[in-house]
Amino acid sequence: MIYSSKNTVLNIVDGVGFLQFPALMKYDFLNHAFSTRLGGVSEGPFRSMNLNFKRGDDPEKVMENYHRFCQAAGFSFDSLVSSSQDHHTFVRKVTKADWGIGITRPHDIESVDALVTNEPGVTLVTHYADCTPLYFVDPEQKVIALAHAGWRGTIGKIGEAVVECMEEEYGCDPSDIIAVVGPAIGPCCYEVDTPVFEQFASLTELKPAYFTRSLGHGKYLVDLKETNRRMLLDAGLMSINISISDICTKCCSELIYSHRASGGQRGGAVAMMCLKETPEP
Numbered sequence: 001m002i003y004s005s006k007n008t009v010l011n012i013v014d015g016v017g018f019l020q021f022p023a024l025m026k027y028d029f030l031n032h033a034f035s036t037r038l039g040g041v042s043e044g045p046f047r048s049m050n051l052n053f054k055r056g057d058d059p060e061k062v063m064e065n066y067h068r069f070c071q072a073a074g075f076s077f078d079s080l081v082s083s084s085q086d087h088h089t090f091v092r093k094v095t096k097a098d099w100g101i102g103i104t105r106p107h108d109i110e111s112v113d114a115l116v117t118n119e120p121g122v123t124l125v126t127h128y129a130d131c132t133p134l135y136f137v138d139p140e141q142k143v144i145a146l147a148h149a150g151w152r153g154t155i156g157k158i159g160e161a162v163v164e165c166m167e168e169e170y171g172c173d174p175s176d177i178i179a180v181v182g183p184a185i186g187p188c189c190y191e192v193d194t195p196v197f198e199q200f201a202s203l204t205e206l207k208p209a210y211f212t213r214s215l216g217h218g219k220y221l222v223d224l225k226e227t228n229r230r231m232l233l234d235a236g237l238m239s240i241n242i243s244i245s246d247i248c249t250k251c252c253s254e255l256i257y258s259h260r261a262s263g264g265q266r267g268g269a270v271a272m273m274c275l276k277e278t279p280e281p
């Protein structure tokens with residue numbers, strides 16, 4: 001561990017850097033991580049742990065990065081199931097039948113911005129570069145989910161869609177769900193223009209004055225993490241069960257890929273999470 005704050009810890013294993021969150025580290029039945037740029041084989045704007053096949057990097061290097069990342073962070077490469085996200089709010093239930101999707105075999109459906117499972121040995125993988133990662137864990141029903149919340153997904157209430165899926169499909173009680181709002185572009189750096197601001201301002205039930213601020217001249221700052229936190233409260237989660245990573249991806253663009261800091265010339269980070277398989281007795 002070389003960096004630690006109240007809500008985020010940076011681990012380095014075999015040169016591979018990955019973040020974890022104390023709110024989830026206490027559960028020994030799961031493993032979770034968020035990737036950094038450290039410890040991969042990609043070069044140039046993809047330096048070095050690029051885990052996105054769609055950014056123009058050499059696919060063999062991206063594959064090698066997946067192997068290195070899984071080895072260091074304790075995931076089984078064969079168990080990965082990747083989202084095919086494009087800023088919608090569809091939540092997909094996945095099982096071992098989906099192993100390898102988006103990694104060693106093609107995506108079979110598009111527009112999946114959130115993944116959920118209750119099956120041990122299935123590693124959920126979602127993709128980021130400034131957008132907000134949402135981690136969900138129900139320690140009672142042993143259900144986990146990951147969601148990708150950019151501004152469109154946030155406005156579309158993808159966090160609420162995940163909570164509804166966990167309730168309806170797995171019998172979860174929202175007051176049991178632990179959530180982490182992971183590293184994303186912060187309120188220090190996330191500047192938007194009037195049309196985007198107006199969409200956030202329309203979320204009146206969440207009191208937009210608490211997560212938007214005018215800079216004048218038609219420019220605004222939006223706090224994506226706080227918007228998502230309020231949305232999760234609105235969906236029935238308890239305040240004490242939600243934590244927010246203090247890392248801003250644009251301020252920390254040497255450590256984590258940032259779309260805005262790089263002007264779009266970048267690799268991609270992932271969130272990963274799985275329920276551990278209990279060994280045979």
Ligand SMILES: [Zn+2]
Nearest residue numbers: 188189248251
């Ligand atoms: Zn910032």
